[in-house]
Amino acid sequence: DISTKQYGKVYASDPLDASRPLDTFARRHLGPSPDNVNQMLKKMGYNDLDSFIGSVIPPNVLKMRPLKFKSSPKGGFTEHEMIENLTQLGEKNKYKVKNLIGKGYYGTLLPPVIQRNLLESPEWYTSYTPYQPEISQGRLESLLNFQTVVSDLTGLPIANASLLDEGTAAAEAMLLAFHLSKKKKTKFIIDDNTHSQTKSVLRTRANPFNIELIEVDCTKTEKVLPLLEQKDVAGCFVQYPGTDGSLISGEILQKLADSVHSHKSLFIVASDLMALTLLNPPAKYGADIVLGSTQRFGVPMGYGGPHAAFFSVTDPLKRKIPGRIVGVSKDRLGNTALRLALQTREQHIKRDKATSNICTAQALLANVASNYCVYHGPEGIRNIAKRIYGFTTALANIIKSDLCPHSLVNETWFDTLTISLSSETASAEVLQRALNDFNMNLFKVDEHTISLSFDETTREADLQALLALLTGKENEIEIPNKLPEFPKLHLRPMDFLTTPVFNKHHSETAMLRYLHNLQSRDLSLANSMIPLGSCTMKLNSTVEMMPITWPQFANIHPFQPKDQVLGYQEMIKSLEEDLLSITGFDGISLQPNSGASGEYTGLRVIRTYLEDKGESQRDVCLIPVSAHGTNPASAAMCDLRVVPVNCLSNGSLDLDDLKLKAEKYKDSLAAVMITYPSTYGLFGNLVKDAFDVVHSFGGQVYLDGANMNAQVGLTSPGDLGADVCHLNLHKTFAIPHGGGGPAGAPICVRKHLVPYLPSHDVVEMITDPNQGNGKTKCIAPVSSAPYGNALVLPISYAYIKMMGTEALPFASVIAILNANYMMTRLRDHYKILFVNEDKSYKHCGHEFIIDLREYKEKGIEAIDIAKRLQDYGFHAPTLAFPVPGTLMVEPTESENLEELDRFIDSMISIKREIDLLVQGEPEGQILKMSPHSLQDLITSKDWETRGYTREQAAYPLPFLKDSKFWPVVARVDDKYGDTHLICTCPTVEEMSQE
Amino acid sequence: DISTKQYGKVYASDPLDASRPLDTFARRHLGPSPDNVNQMLKKMGYNDLDSFIGSVIPPNVLKMRPLKFKSSPKGGFTEHEMIENLTQLGEKNKYKVKNLIGKGYYGTLLPPVIQRNLLESPEWYTSYTPYQPEISQGRLESLLNFQTVVSDLTGLPIANASLLDEGTAAAEAMLLAFHLSKKKKTKFIIDDNTHSQTKSVLRTRANPFNIELIEVDCTKTEKVLPLLEQKDVAGCFVQYPGTDGSLISGEILQKLADSVHSHKSLFIVASDLMALTLLNPPAKYGADIVLGSTQRFGVPMGYGGPHAAFFSVTDPLKRKIPGRIVGVSKDRLGNTALRLALQTREQHIKRDKATSNICTAQALLANVASNYCVYHGPEGIRNIAKRIYGFTTALANIIKSDLCPHSLVNETWFDTLTISLSSETASAEVLQRALNDFNMNLFKVDEHTISLSFDETTREADLQALLALLTGKENEIEIPNKLPEFPKLHLRPMDFLTTPVFNKHHSETAMLRYLHNLQSRDLSLANSMIPLGSCTMKLNSTVEMMPITWPQFANIHPFQPKDQVLGYQEMIKSLEEDLLSITGFDGISLQPNSGASGEYTGLRVIRTYLEDKGESQRDVCLIPVSAHGTNPASAAMCDLRVVPVNCLSNGSLDLDDLKLKAEKYKDSLAAVMITYPSTYGLFGNLVKDAFDVVHSFGGQVYLDGANMNAQVGLTSPGDLGADVCHLNLHKTFAIPHGGGGPAGAPICVRKHLVPYLPSHDVVEMITDPNQGNGKTKCIAPVSSAPYGNALVLPISYAYIKMMGTEALPFASVIAILNANYMMTRLRDHYKILFVNEDKSYKHCGHEFIIDLREYKEKGIEAIDIAKRLQDYGFHAPTLAFPVPGTLMVEPTESENLEELDRFIDSMISIKREIDLLVQGEPEGQILKMSPHSLQDLITSKDWETRGYTREQAAYPLPFLKDSKFWPVVARVDDKYGDTHLICTCPTVEEMSQE
């Protein structure tokens, strides 16, 4: 029931109905009141929501699938009930245990000032990827700091602003090397002393290209060098420190690098930034790429993620680096301004020539890590590392002594010791004792080998406990007064984090102000609507966000035994079931941690299924020309051939062209990738026909769920007939964008594909479909952690549970209503693409496209309108996607009528300015000069000659005098930045040279 | 040890010392690094901190008292250890119980969006009382909303911006009535159906004036009217709804009001705003004053406080209302601007003629309550009330039926039922069963009577539980489908919260933006130093603030039995012991909840002690002329005669004058009130002599601890020889100012005064010195709750425990260093009061006074400098206290050298502007026109004629271009606001009439 009446009920309960709570979350999540809804419907000529939706969504699509959610009331939990439920779940996780498991995930102390003022701050977590640099200087600065940390510690000049996790970062490095060889060198060496999950992800990603992974002990150069002689090795990968804790010597690293380089291949090092505060940077020994995780810089383990991976390269590789890079540029006034550099490398440009599909990354966590460094400073972090090393060495010394019956496997270490137990001692028994007697988790390497890793949280008492555990002598062994010192001989110089930002904000007061200052430069959902089409910038509610920083969810290691994570399991199972109910599918994997990763996973599942059926020749993927750049890029990652399918001028998919192509490639057709409603925001009625066509030629149907927010409860990928879809939890299901990540992108599949969903090698997946039945068909892992960005899953879980089955469909209904209302008011002023009473589409879906191409010949670009919107306090809609020269507007259901009207009024006011410019009036220059930063308004000397006043520039509409977000720089010069690439904090000299 | 070397140790631990944590809180709390300290000492000609302090503090004062803190390491807990410790304490409180105790404290649901973005936001909680309106428009608006809520619901036109609690609000009303009669009417009628704690506080406050409290059943007008006939009744006080839950009828209220008025006395009503969303406003029946608590509007019970009390009056009483009032005025440009109205009524003006000493109130909690109303809107709150009434009535109906063996005491109700148990049932037994079987706390009225109150958190299951409890029939009684409706006949019209602000921010997105918008208008410690002399605006660290919103501390009713609050008790005991160690005293009371309340309590203890000794004639209180206004005001509240003592022109107390006065009043000398270091910020060396003088004439010594931040670990009130002191936990011990409260102000006393510390009537104090030994000498309660603002005590507790005994003295040392460094740099540019190489004071203490009086004849006032500082992004120092025409600067220990220098550079730059103005240069007008709001900079038309540029106005120093806080209005017109008093949200008409 999606009638207006039902909306009224969902929105406001009867206070005298004792059986239902009074305050519902739906009322808080959904913007327009029932009165507003009637007003908006009237404006569009409808009487009721259901008749309105009935004329937006084709009848063969509008299924009104009945949702069923596990163990929550139909009306949804109230916010306070949700907190209770989450608290109960959290208590079922064993979170007070000391995790010494290591293997890429370490205890760390999130500084409380960063917790409260960054990780728990909507100003930080609700912002979008900083594509509009003038209103994003805060997080751009913070990400530049991140790159500086990475560059300084690895010794390589170019670093990106985060990748998804260490495993995928390693895979990106491998593929970079492979593509550098023009796909000719098909072997890749990995040191066997690498984290197991990293190897797994490498395996997954090597598979489509038939790259042969050669695992060797790289310390034995005599084994490696002959392999290189074959000249078919794209790269050599070592982990430093290794997974057993040991450190390859500098000489061997240098030797490996030299040999690799002599064959024009790449030398790649996975490393640990904490260790690198003591150890020489890998670049010193010739590394071309250094990558790893920054988790232990303040980011909670969170059952495996989200954490920011890092990736740095040599200068010659700078234009090959995957992911986003923040660069230093200038604004129109010549002031320093930051921006995303080299944006032309982004995926929507490269499409199927892409060598990486990464889009959303881990910006929020990168910002935590970079601010951890700002807070501690170089000395501070090094001291943490020294102490970790000191504790490790103190324990190692005892193990090596007569006091201990066991022996040490690794002879060198930073924080990790691998211990070979005396022959009569079983690992399982030691692990059990550690848990029972000392409340500690260690890692089981094999039946008689264990390992443990120290970290920032290690205390004297932990060392004491381990001594007792390993020697059986309680309190008898004295801990040295002073922990052993890291050998001076091997200590790197203090050549990192030397720029001022890392050396002045060490008090809480200073740090608070620094964070506040950064935050004040960024437009977020706390300021105004961010109507980015295809991005679904809806409310990220407080209750949804709360569990993120609860130790019950945050302090969980991904490799903790199953019986210690019952709360996570229950939550995950319930979320999985709810998402299956929403999508109409049979199986799900929560492992992919970005939309692009979901696409990759889905396509890999399809290909593996086809191979299993004996149809491995099927390697063509049909993709409409309107698709998002990640679609062809993901296909390319799977070594699929991308065949474009046309769209008609009315915005519909060209079904004839689809038939033609499907037929043409009938023997090699693997899949079609379709976004629905389309990337144009349209509910086409041929979608099922299209799917039938593909199926009839033996292909599988992949539905890109980016626009799922228009479908929930109204239709579903399952109902439409798709085989796979990914969901962007960070769009439809309320995970905040975090300024460019984290994401969450499960894939849901039909029954026949369930056996192929990704597995994990280190821990058993609670939901592994083949669990227990021996040989599995699962594709290998696509992420390092079994459940990807597990820590943000409670957000989507809470969103679904609080909306409940009754209200959730209204999220889609109101999203569609809001978009159509805006379009209706704006169509008198702007050309709307595809939607027109006379054409096929009378309505848009949950987003619509404003066509500005007609003004191009007058010298007006869509970007001018985007920038001018900043002067009205708004973030621009999506620029130039899916159609160049346009803006795509998606308001979401969370915006209320007042805000919609404010945006519409702003756009109408801008239309007046466009007209003035077209007419050649000097006032029209206001568009070209926008945005007007405060400094421009206050210090520029040319105001007399501008043809418009400061007031027109700054307060074009009266509401702005009440409240306005101010851009802090003027329009940023993109070209300058790309030609003068600086992607670390500039030194004072660099700044003054400019 | 306060050497520089020790500071180095305290600041940064040795990473290889396993026995100590690496990261200390001290390093985060204290601004200057050891390097900075050396630099600063050098600037002042010192080699070491200890020699520096030795020359600041007289040797007979500098005692270096050894601190001993309970159960925490010398080095202090680290932040994460502190979180663990607080977590453990919290778990010892029974916080998951359902509290139906009522009696002024009710369950409520703090909306998560308000929790995160207001109560947990440093931008809100670190700001000061909005004395500088141009940089405080956000919380001024929020407090105006609060006043509007109060005014609308009570029906009275004038409301203040909060008082401390319901009990003291009642006392303020009583004293207002008493003073209105020119102290001639010495009787005061209270309805016996009033909360017990309110009666107690009334008793306490009536005592000094010998006001006779007559407790009667006011529903029996035949008893009340004859009393009034006596013509000596100052006022009549009723509670509506009464403590038993019943509602006096409108007719009786009207009758009482009429009779009271016919004798020119005041009719005072204590009420509950939640009930008033249904009931007719007391003003309708003739109330002159309506007061109560706003706790149940979203503010956690917090074991008794802090909560905002409200207080509203009729128009004729508007200049008598105690506390702060926000009023609507205009800025220089004619734009609406808010400000504290009628500031000339503030205490420092009235001094001993004051009728109230209230200063710090409960701004932060008032803001929570007002935003709760913004979020829910009038309908929303009324719905909550309807539901509460519905549940209550459903239960009442069953109790009255045959199904229940017990009977109802009250015949009318809103949320509370008082139940007379069947004769064989004991209250204790029912309470025990409620707890054991249903996890509920009820209230024991007497052996066979209990009561219970419903609230916003009540659910159907609670009703079911109570039915089972009271009837013994589990699940047998059906709850009506629809809860009983509040009788339409008695329902007040929807005449409240009609202004737009209460009717548009009901979605979480809208609320988030509203809060963010308000916050962005306010300067807080998240922006820059707030160097308010006498206010100690130090760091309020995140960890200290965390427990505030933990249910473990927040969900505790002040009347929960002792064995349910073990965590609070342990924390309180430990805090008490630590504070006694710091002050050198023997006993303490945490009950007073503001500095002024502490003063009052201390003086009452002194007077009671003297009376007990048979010296009740002693009624003179000596107070230096430099004292804070609250000192004489508090003395006046105790009916003490204030005799001023002179100060010498060098800033010292005039010891001769003190001797003279002490001698003159030797028979009536009760006490002296001294602030040390003095309100001039000076460490005088005659303090002990002064105390000796007073003691020698039989007086007691009260030390105002406002400047305690210069004493901790260096000396103490006990060492100095005082008898009582109050501590401002909201200054020295890190409780944030919250934009004007909450506070915490324990009094500490020497042994002979311990027996007189305040008690509580409803619950046994865990620390009651006379506990168990029958008759007590305790003065009656000074606050409604046994431990005052208990919920904020963990802040001070954590501050002390994290600093530890070693670092805490450095808080004082660095505070003194910072002040002296600033003074040293500024004395080349400004006249510094009292401190001069040649005069008695070579150094200031932790604050110093800039004398601007010389410029007065040139037309330059201190306020011009204060306002101009806003253009430099700073909050002004304390203006005109303790000396008119001056600014008093207190940087605190939390500011680092960079920030101190930024402020100093700003002051030096302003000095240049002063010189220009003195020289008659037009550029000098920049001072007079300050602050320059954004609108002034952008829209004013007179820039050509100003004699200075926009850039000079906005960016007088380069650092401002990087980061600047902007005033949103120009200088506010004080006179206009006071002559056109509007203290509720103006209606659109009111706005347009102006």
Ligand SMILES: Cc1ncc(COP(=O)(O)O)c(C=O)c1O
């Ligand atoms: C249609 C579509 N597909 C895929 C993606 C990629 O998702 P992600 O950024 O999470 O990798 C997007 C992102 O905006 C999108 O709009």
Ligand SMILES: Cc1ncc(COP(=O)(O)O)c(C=O)c1O
């Ligand atoms: C010296 C002095 N005494 C007393 C007080 C009053 O304290 P409170 O505002 O907490 O009532 C103040 C406040 O600034 C003060 O400075």
Ligand SMILES: O=C([O-])O
């Ligand atoms: O409280 C003050 O008087 O500043």
